[in-house]
Amino acid sequence: MTQPTAADSGDGSDESLMLAYGLGDPLAFDCLYARHRAPIYRYLLRHLGDRVIAEELHQEVWLRVVRGRATYSPSAKFTTWLYTVARSRLVDHWRASRHARVISLDDEGAPALGQSASDSNQAGSEDPLEATVLAQTGSRLKDGLAALPPAQRDAFLLHIEAGLAIAEIAALTRVGEETVKSRLRYAYARLRRALGETG
Numbered sequence: 001m002t003q004p005t006a007a008d009s010g011d012g013s014d015e016s017l018m019l020a021y022g023l024g025d026p027l028a029f030d031c032l033y034a035r036h037r038a039p040i041y042r043y044l045l046r047h048l049g050d051r052v053i054a055e056e057l058h059q060e061v062w063l064r065v066v067r068g069r070a071t072y073s074p075s076a077k078f079t080t081w082l083y084t085v086a087r088s089r090l091v092d093h094w095r096a097s098r099h100a101r102v103i104s105l106d107d108e109g110a111p112a113l114g115q116s117a118s119d120s121n122q123a124g125s126e127d128p129l130e131a132t133v134l135a136q137t138g139s140r141l142k143d144g145l146a147a148l149p150p151a152q153r154d155a156f157l158l159h160i161e162a163g164l165a166i167a168e169i170a171a172l173t174r175v176g177e178e179t180v181k182s183r184l185r186y187a188y189a190r191l192r193r194a195l196g197e198t199g
Contacts, residue, residue, distance in 0.1 A: 014078030022069040029069075033062065036079070040086050043161045046145055047090055047153065057093055061086045076171070083162045084172050087154070144194025148187055155183040156191075 012031065020028035040061060045054040064085050072081070145153060151173075158169045166184075170177045 015074040018069070018072050018078050019074065022072055029066070032065075032078070036082060037062075039161045040082065043083070043086060043157050044090060046142075046157055046161075047150075048093075049146060053093070057086075057089050061089050064089065077164075077168065079162050080164060080168050080172055083158060083164065087158075087172065140194050140196070141191065144191045147194070148190055152183045152187040152190070155180055156187040159184060 014032060014035070017028040017032050021032065037058075041054060041058045044057050044061075045051060048054050048057070061082075065082065068085070145156070148156065154173065155169055158164045158172065159166075164172070166177050166180050169180045173180070
């Protein structure tokens with residue numbers, strides 16, 4: 001008779017799944033990976049603008065999750081812990097980059113990353129006009145996101161992709177909540193301008 005797993009139980013929270021994985025439940029990892037693989041990949045891709053590097057770092061993030069399973073402690077939300085791992089790997093990548101100066105996520109004036117990104121995987125549409133408008137909007141949003149200073153882009157992606165609250169972003173990035181709010185405000189304003197919106 002098989003033992004019930006965290007994935008089978010009523011408590012399917014990320015934290016309980018990670019704890020169950022730490023105790024040897026492989027299905028718990030499968031659930032976590034299915035839930036978070038796409039948002040983590042998008043977070044990395046939108047920072048890097050390079051699919052190959054994003055995929056490489058994405059695999060490394062999940063390897064770190066595998067290695068950290070025995071020592072994981074739910075002192076914060078699992079998503080906060082997971083994005084801390086992803087952000088740390090991103091910073092390590094930039095520090096190790098030989099062809100560019102180190103770009104800190106806290107450097108508001110740093111040059112934009114991912115200017116040549118080609119993340120134009122738009123959903124198909126029956127209406128050619130609607131498809132064209134969606135593609136143009138997506139392209140403007142992608143360009144606007146790439147043009148954001150790294151700290152603003154990071155706050156925006158942690159807020160939108162990870163769904164983290166301002167307090168969680170502040171703890172993860174080690175800045176004050178007012179700084180996070182300011183970065184988000186500037187990011188939203190710049191993106192609205194990129195999309196041609198006013199107000």
